[in-house]
Amino acid sequence: MIVDAHAHLLPKDYPADAPECFPSMEPIEGSKDRLLVFGQMRFPAKEVFFEAERRIEAMDAAGVDAEVLTPMPPLLRYDLDVADGLALARHVNEFTAGVVAHDPQRMHGLGMVPMQDPDAATAELKAVKDLGLRGVEIASNILGSSIGDEKFLPFFEEVERLGLSVFVHAMPSPNDRLPMSAMGTYVVGIEGVYAAASMILGGTAAKCPDLRISFSHAAGGLAMMLPRANYFWGGSWNEEPKNPERAVMPDDGPSPLEYARRFYYDSLVFDRRTLRYLIDLFGADRLLVGSDFPAMPREDPAARTLKSMDLPADQLDDIGWRNAYRWLGLEAPVPTA
Numbered sequence: 001m002i003v004d005a006h007a008h009l010l011p012k013d014y015p016a017d018a019p020e021c022f023p024s025m026e027p028i029e030g031s032k033d034r035l036l037v038f039g040q041m042r043f044p045a046k047e048v049f050f051e052a053e054r055r056i057e058a059m060d061a062a063g064v065d066a067e068v069l070t071p072m073p074p075l076l077r078y079d080l081d082v083a084d085g086l087a088l089a090r091h092v093n094e095f096t097a098g099v100v101a102h103d104p105q106r107m108h109g110l111g112m113v114p115m116q117d118p119d120a121a122t123a124e125l126k127a128v129k130d131l132g133l134r135g136v137e138i139a140s141n142i143l144g145s146s147i148g149d150e151k152f153l154p155f156f157e158e159v160e161r162l163g164l165s166v167f168v169h170a171m172p173s174p175n176d177r178l179p180m181s182a183m184g185t186y187v188v189g190i191e192g193v194y195a196a197a198s199m200i201l202g203g204t205a206a207k208c209p210d211l212r213i214s215f216s217h218a219a220g221g222l223a224m225m226l227p228r229a230n231y232f233w234g235g236s237w238n239e240e241p242k243n244p245e246r247a248v249m250p251d252d253g254p255s256p257l258e259y260a261r262r263f264y265y266d267s268l269v270f271d272r273r274t275l276r277y278l279i280d281l282f283g284a285d286r287l288l289v290g291s292d293f294p295a296m297p298r299e300d301p302a303a304r305t306l307k308s309m310d311l312p313a314d315q316l317d318d319i320g321w322r323n324a325y326r327w328l329g330l331e332a333p334v335p336t337a
Contacts, residue, residue: 001317001335002303003324004059006167006216006266006290007067010036010075011095012050018091019084023075025050041074048294050095052102058294059106063301068324069096070110070137072295073169078116078143085114086124097131108328109133110167115142115152122155125162134328135165135212140195144174148198156208165328166213168195170220192220196263197229205259212327214264214288218274222260223281229256257281264327266290267319272305284315288323 012034014022023038025045034050036043048054049072059067071092080088093111100109111128113121113136128136136159138147145151147168159166170191172183178190196219199205215222230239233255235246244250261282267275268290278287289306291298299305306319325332 001065001321001333002063002289003066003068003321004064004291004293004298004302005068005214005288005324005327006268007069007293008049008072008295009055009069009096009099010034010045010049010072011092014091019087021077021080021084022088022091036072036074038074038077043072043074046294050099052099052107055099056103056106062293062298063303064298065321066106066108066324067293068108068110068134068167068328069099070167070169071096071112073137073139073171076112076115076137076139076169076171078114078139080114080116082114082117082120085116086120089113089124090127093128093131093133097133100132104132105333108330110135110137110165112137115139115155118151118155122158125155125158125164129162129164134330135159135167137167137169139171140168140191140216141171141173146198146202147195148200148202148204150202153202153204153207156204156211156213160208160211163329164212166211167216168192168213168219169216170195188217189220192217193222193225195219196222196260197225199263200256200259205262206253209262211262212264212329214266214327216266216268216290218265218267218269218278218287219263223278226257226260226281261286264288264323267306268292270305272309275306275309279311279315279319284311284318285323285326287319288327289320 013025025034032047034045036045048058089112096109100107111133113124115121115138170188172187196215232248233251235243267287289303322332
C-alpha cells in the first residue's frame, strides 16, 4: 500500500459575494482547468486539483491507495484581515470536506485556520474536527514568527486535546534573504529547520508530548543540524553517553534528537541517499510518503525510489502507509493481497 501524505487541492470556485481579497478561479477557454488568481499569483490549476473523480483516477494511475489532502500553500494568507482569513479558511475547509466525502476511505482532508490570530485559529479547531477533517495545515512561519513561539502554544495544546494532526508546509518568510529563484528549493530547507527547531527550542515539543505533527520535505536541513545540537546538549558524538564536561548547553531533559523523533516527516527529498540517512537518524517509523501532487508530478509509479531501496518489509510498510495512519490518529486498514 501507498498513502501519499503530502498532496494538495484547490476549491473549484469562490462565492460571488466573497471579499475582494479572496482568490478567484477563472475558466480557461477550451479546458476544464481553471486559472487561480490570487493577488499577483496566476496559477493554471488542473482539473485534478478540484474534482474528486479526477483525483481517484490519478491515484489509480500512480498506484496510490489513499491521499492526505491539504490546501495549496498560497491559500495560507496570514496577511489577510482576521475576519477575511477566517471566511477563506471556512470556504476551503468546507470544500475539502466535500471532496473527501466522495471516498472517505481513500481521501483524508486537513483544513486551514487563520494563524495570524492565534485565538481565532484555536477556536476554529473544533469546527475543523466537526467537518470530519483530520487536522490542519499551517505554514512554517506566521508572518515571520516561528511556530514554536509561545503565543502559539495554546493552539497546539488544543490540537493535541482534540486529537487532530498538523502538517507544517515550508513557506517563505517576510524577511527572506535569498532571491525569488530559491523559493521552491533552498527556502524549503531553511524554513523546515526553523519550524521544527522552534518547536524543540520553544518548549512546545516538551509541553505537547502527544502532538502529531508532520513537516514537509523532511523539515529541510534539520537532520543535518541535529547531531550538532545533540553535541551541544550532551557533549558527545554519535549519540554516545552524555559527557557533561564537554556539553556547551547541558540539559537534563530529552535530547534534541529525542524530541525530533516525536515528529513525522514526509520523505519527499528526491534522493535515496538522503532517505537512508533519514531512516538511520529518525527511524523508519517517523517517515511518510509525500509527492506535492498535483503541484508537482509524482514519481512513476508513486514511491518508486522508496521501493527501490531493498528495505525490510516492515520498514517499507511503515513508510509506505502505516505511519500515515498513525500520524492521522486512525486505525490502519488491513491490506488486501
